[in-house]
Amino acid sequence: xxxxxxxxxxxxxxxxxxxxxxxxxxxxxxxxxxxxxxxxxxxxxxxxxxxxxxxxxxxxxxxxxxxxxxxxxxxxxxxxxxxxxxxxxxxxxxxxxxxxxxxxxxxxxxxxxxxxxxxxxxxxxxxxxxxxxxxxxxxxxxxxxxxxxxxxxxxxxxxxxxxxxxxxxxxxxxxxxxxxxxxxxxxxxxxxxxxxxxxxxxxxxxxxxxxxxxxxxxxxxxxxxxxxxxxxxxxxxxxxxxxxxxxxxxxxxxxxxxxxxxxxxxxxxxx
Amino acid sequence: xxxxxxxxxxxxxxxxxxxxxxxxxxxxxxxxxxxxxxxxxxxxxxxxxxxxxxxxxxxxxxxxxxxxxxxxxxxxxxxxxxxxxxxxxxxxxxxxxxxxxxxxxxxxxxxxxxxxxxxxxxxxxxxxxxxxxxxxxxxxxxxxxxxxxxxxxxxxxxxxxxxxxxxxxxxxxxxxxxxxxxxxxxxxxxxxxxxxxxxxxxxxxxxxxxxxxxxxxxxxxxxxxxxxxxxxxxxxxxxxxxxxxxxxxx
Numbered sequence: 001x002x003x004x005x006x007x008x009x010x011x012x013x014x015x016x017x018x019x020x021x022x023x024x025x026x027x028x029x030x031x032x033x034x035x036x037x038x039x040x041x042x043x044x045x046x047x048x049x050x051x052x053x054x055x056x057x058x059x060x061x062x063x064x065x066x067x068x069x070x071x072x073x074x075x076x077x078x079x080x081x082x083x084x085x086x087x088x089x090x091x092x093x094x095x096x097x098x099x100x101x102x103x104x105x106x107x108x109x110x111x112x113x114x115x116x117x118x119x120x121x122x123x124x125x126x127x128x129x130x131x132x133x134x135x136x137x138x139x140x141x142x143x144x145x146x147x148x149x150x151x152x153x154x155x156x157x158x159x160x161x162x163x164x165x166x167x168x169x170x171x172x173x174x175x176x177x178x179x180x181x182x183x184x185x186x187x188x189x190x191x192x193x194x195x196x197x198x199x200x201x202x203x204x205x206x207x208x209x210x211x212x213x214x215x216x217x218x219x220x221x222x223x224x225x226x227x228x229x230x231x232x233x234x235x236x237x238x239x240x241x242x243x244x245x246x247x248x249x250x251x252x253x254x255x256x257x258x259x260x261x262x263x264x265x266x267x268x269x270x271x
Numbered sequence: 272x273x274x275x276x277x278x279x280x281x282x283x284x285x286x287x288x289x290x291x292x293x294x295x296x297x298x299x300x301x302x303x304x305x306x307x308x309x310x311x312x313x314x315x316x317x318x319x320x321x322x323x324x325x326x327x328x329x330x331x332x333x334x335x336x337x338x339x340x341x342x343x344x345x346x347x348x349x350x351x352x353x354x355x356x357x358x359x360x361x362x363x364x365x366x367x368x369x370x371x372x373x374x375x376x377x378x379x380x381x382x383x384x385x386x387x388x389x390x391x392x393x394x395x396x397x398x399x400x401x402x403x404x405x406x407x408x409x410x411x412x413x414x415x416x417x418x419x420x421x422x423x424x425x426x427x428x429x430x431x432x433x434x435x436x437x438x439x440x441x442x443x444x445x446x447x448x449x450x451x452x453x454x455x456x457x458x459x460x461x462x463x464x465x466x467x468x469x470x471x472x473x474x475x476x477x478x479x480x481x482x483x484x485x486x487x488x489x490x491x492x493x494x495x496x497x498x499x500x501x502x503x504x505x506x507x508x509x510x511x512x513x514x515x516x517x518x519x520x521x
Contacts, residue, residue: 060424
């Protein structure tokens with residue numbers, strides 16, 4: 001494996017007791033190494049701590065134990081420069097136009113206005129938002145709004161992009177197309193990407209490696225390499241290996257998903 | 272102008288004309304109601320002669336002070352209550368039942384506290400309006416999407432930058448509702464206070480004209496108050512619609 005870009009060591013998260021409940025052991029301990037420029041996807045049953053993991057890696061939440069580093073420096077409760085985050089929820093700012101949404105972060109960082117214009121225009125063209133630069137988010141579809149959020153992250157030229165179920169609210173066709181967009185921007189920027197998703201097909205289609213998480217407390221129970229090659233796109237779904245890999249991930253995940261909804265795994269295979 | 276606006280204007284104009292006709296043909300007694308045209312002419316006369324200038328200045332300056340105080344303090348109090356969950360839990364029942372308290376009964380107390388001047392009336396308007404602003408502020412701050420606060424942290428924004436660039440704009444539609452209510456309540460509080468309790472201002476002038484059977488003055492002043500309040504509210508409404516249309520909620 002190439003140079004380690006981000007690293008989690010023995011990371012765990014325990015939410016302290018509240019409202020008559022005992023401590024909730026949400027995550028870990030987890031070890032994860034992100035190689036520079038790789039695309040990793042994390043799938044797991046709902047409530048397994050996937051999003052918590054992302055927030056800890058981003059510096060948005062503190063771990064209860066373990067250590068996190070990004071480019072050799074520890075991450076502690078603040079989002080380091082070079083990390084971009086895209087959320088599942090619509091995080092576009094409704095009072096700003098698409099253009100102003102995308103330039104939001106650059107303005108905050110005090111970038112020169114000519115440079116802002118160049119970078120925003122570039123990203124808008126790349127994300128296919130040219131016709132909507134002066135539109136407000138409310139005038140766009142959910143998919144387009146998520147594009148705006150991705151563009152806003154991209155314009156800051158992050159070296160590590162964390163995506164928390166970014167396509168979760170979109171329909172299947174839009175998701176496949178957005179997946180292609182994501183691969184395209186991954187190839188163009190060379191950034192390291194960590195994608196949290198509950199969609200197994202999405203994970204297998206997009207990632208170099210798919211990490212499968214157990215039910216709470218979330219730990220990795222499998223790491224599936226896809227070997228699609230850099231120039232892949234959504235057409236890999238036609239590849240016979242796609243079915244095999246998806247089946248492998250689901251087999252590992254099925255028991256965990258049943259556990260997370262409080263059922264045993266002894267149901268008959270065929271009804 | 273769209274169809275709905277035209278229909279709306281026609282309904283208003285039609286009603287005014289109908290009242291005018293009923294009064295002119297004696298269906299409605301002059302002691303009960305004056306023809307709207309006469310109200311308007313007499314209002315014009317009052318305005319030109321300057322007779323009611325002092326009352327206008329007194330009432331509107333009182334309303335303005337009550338309004339500004341209630342908006343500014345209401346917002347600050349709302350923000351503080353929102354920031355301290357324990358305080359919020361303690362205050363919630365008071366906020367919920369606040370409007371069952373008739374603030375007018377405190378007028379004697381305010382007179383003894385502030386003296387016989389404009390401040391007791393301002394206090395009534397202010398107390399009537401502030402809670403609407405507090406509640407609107409709490410509502411607005413509650414509805415800032417948590418993902419936008421995370422976004423602020425991703426952009427490493429300071430608390431003040433987060434408040435100014437994320438929280439305020441996100442909460443602004445709700446704050447706007449509070450501002451509109453505070454304005455209406457300030458007017459109601461001050462005018463009603465003058466009507467019942469004061470010796471000056473437009474509310475007092477209306478009550479005085481009523482007691483003296485001076486229908487012309489009474490109706491002219493009522494028309495004046497109605498026009499002013501409608502104009503201010505319409506201006507706020509148009510401004511709000513423009514803001515909301517951009518956000519796709521208009």
